[in-house]
Amino acid sequence: MFHYxxxxxxxxxxxxxxxxxxxxxxGFGVLWKFSVTEKLQEKGFDFPIPFVILEVCNPQEAARVLSENLLAGYFLPCKIVVYKENETTKIGMPKPSMLISMMNHEELKKLAEDIEKRLISCIDECR
Incomplete structure (x- = not known):
């Protein structure tokens, strides 16, 4: 699956x-917290589902990734989403390893797998 x-x-x-x-x-900071629900409602759309996107970054890891290949910056920062579905709160993210796999770059793949494990650990702490 492309997500966790x-x-x-x-x-x-x-x-x-x-x-x-x-x-x-x-070591990850939240660069931006964006309520999709609020923005859509502000623009006149009836979207009642709570849906928040957090853009997160670890500066040291971002520097390592960009030093390997600047095109990897297209995948930065990492996104984690918190939303409600059928009265259940969910947390999810696209897997960095899946995104980076499109680049066919072995060193980046290793970095992405490490970052992914760490982000999954952060998500799992919320159980």
Whole structure:
């Protein structure tokens, strides 16, 4: 699968707060937190599903990835999404290893796999 997604037994705000704390411990900062729901409603669309995108980055890893191949920057920053589906809060992300695999670059693949493991660990801490 191209993504990693889990279900959690808490609300959106608590989940996002836990996720941000977990990411910080792992050296990832949240560059941007974007509520798709709020933006669509602001533009006049009826979209009632809570859906928040967090763009996250570890500067050291970003520098390593970009030093290998600038085109890898097309995949930065990493995205993690928190949303509600059928009253269940979910956290998910596209797998960095799947995105980087399109580049056929072995060193980048290793870096992406490491970053992916760390991000999955951060997500899993929110269970």
């Amino acid at each position: 997604t889990i279900e959690v037994q808490r609300g959106m705000n608590e989940t996002i707060k836990m996720l941000e704390e977990s990411l910080k411990k792992e």
